[in-house]
Amino acid sequence: MSDPSTPVAWGIQLSKLWLASGQSFPVRVKDIALEITRTKFADPIGCVIPHGIAGIDGMLSKRQKKNDWCISYDENVTVPGRINFTIAHELGHYLLHRKLRDAFQCGQVQMMEYDSPESRRIESQANTFASYLLMPRNDFEVQVTGHELSFELLGHCADRYQTSLTATALKWLEFTAEAAMLVVADHDEFICWSYCSEAARRIGAYISPGEVVPASVLEYVRSNALNVRESRRVAPGVWHATEEAIESVIVSDQFEQNIFLIRFPLALVVDHAEEPESDAFTVFAENGHGLNWKK
Template sequence: MTDPVGPRGWGITLAKMWGPRFPVDPQIIALEYSAKRPDPISKVKAHPVDGIEGMLIQRESKAWYILYNEGIVVPGRIKFTIAHELGHYLLHRQSQEEFRCGQRDIIGAQNARALEDEANLFASYLLMPMDDFRRQVDGQQISLELLGHCAERYGVSLTAAILKWLEFTDEIATLVVGRDGYVLWSRSSKAAMQLRLFRRHGFALPAKSLAADGHAFDFDDRTGVSMPAGVWHPAEETKEMKIGSDQYDFSISLVLYPRTLSSVIHKEAEPAEDLLDRVMQPFQRRE
C-alpha cells in the first residue's frame, strides 16, 4: 500500500481506518499503525518535559517515543498533542531524530515553523474529519453551544473545534486571541480573508470589544453579544462570542460578521494573514 501524501492525506486516511467512531484515539493509532514499520512508536506516555507540550524522540533501538507534558490535565489537549506528534512521525521523522513542541508551536503562533503547521493540520484532519464536522453544523445557527457539541464529539478543545470550523465554513468569521489589549494571533475564514477582515499580531484590540475587557464574559448568551458598528467593522454590526478562561491571561473571541458583506467580496488576490502563511494548525489549547 502506497503511503498517503501530505498532512491532509495522512489524516483522512487514518481517520477512515479508525472508522466512523468518535472520538478518535490517536494513542491507539500511533502504536498499532506504526507497529508494522521497522522504526515503530513503542511508547506514548506522560513525562516531566518542562517548557514543551509534547515531544517525539527516537531511541537507540530505533523505536520512537511520544511524550507529553505530565502537567497537561485536559483530555482534549492531551489528545491533540499526541496526534500532533504522530503527525511528525508520519511526515517528518526522516528529517530529524527529535521534535520538541511548545504551546506556541502547537496552536500555530507567530513565526511557527512549517513542520509544526503540517503536524497541526494532520492532527485536525485525524481528530475532526471534515465531512462529519459539516454534518454537525450544516443548516444551524453558529453558537458556542453548537461548536461545543462538536468539541465534545471529537474530544478536543473548543478552540480547536472553532479553528477547524473556520477552515471550511462559508460564514464570515474571525477568531482573535489577545492579551493586554493587543492581538496575539488570529484566524479568519476564507470569506473573511477575502473581505480583509483579520487582525494582525501586535495590533490593538477594539476598545469596546469583549476581547479588550479582561473581565467581560457572557456565558448566558451562547449565540453571541451584539457589537455596534465601529467595534469590529466600521459600518456593520457584528456578534462577538468570548470564550472564558480563568487559567490564562489572554482573551479568545469569535467574531461573526453579517452575511450581507459577501456581496462585496474582493476578487483580487487575498492578502497574507498572521498564521495563514503556511497551513492551518489547529492547535490545541485548553480554554
C-alpha cells in the same frame, strides 16, 4: 496501496481507517499510533507515555537500540483536548518527518525557537495532520449544519473530537462559507492573533497582532464577565468598518486571555467552486500548540 505523502492525505486516510474499523469519535490516537505503525513500518512507535516535563507538550524520539520510536506528552496540561491533539501532532512528525531527525520537542512557541521557516513548516504540517485525523470535515459539517454557530456548538464538537476549543474553532473557520473570525486577546486588551475564514478575509476582516480590542467591546466584557458567552449584535465600525457583527467571547482567567468569536452575518457570501489552500494550522504552529495559551 502506497502511503500518502501529504499531512492532509495521511490524516484523512487514518481517520477513515479508524471509522471503517467500527470505532467512533473521538479518534483514540494512542491506539492508532501503536497499531498502525507496528503493522506498517520496520521502525514503529513502541510507546506512548507521559513524560512529566513541564513546558514541552510533546516529544517524538528515536530509541536506537530498539529501533523504534517513543511519543511522550506532558500529562499535566489542563486544556481539555490538548493532550489528544499533541499525541496526534507527534504521530504527524513520525509519519512525515522522522527521516529528517531523531528527536522532536514540541511546545510553546516562545520556548521552542520555531524561528526558521523550515521548523515552522514542519510544525504546521504536524498540526494539519492532527486536525484532519481528529476532526474529519464531513463529520464536522454534519455536526454544525442547520445550527447557528456558537461557542456552545464548537464546545460540543471539541468534546466529540477531544480537541481544544481553539483548534476546533480553527477547523471550522477553515471550511465554513460564513464570514467569521477568531480573535485572541490578552486581558490588557492587546490582540495576540486572529484568524479569518475565507469569506471574512475577502471583506478584509483580519486584525493584526498588537492592535487593541475595540474600547466598547472591552467595556462590555469587563462589565458582563459572567455572561459574555451569550452572543450579541455589534454595530458596524466596531469589528469591521462597514459590517455588523455577532460577537461572543470566552474569558479565560487561567490563561489571562479573551477569545472572541466574531461572525459577520450580513457579509455577502459568494460561492466559489475552488477550494482555497488553507493555512489555518500555520497560525497554529506560529502560536504554539495551545495557541498562545500561556501557562
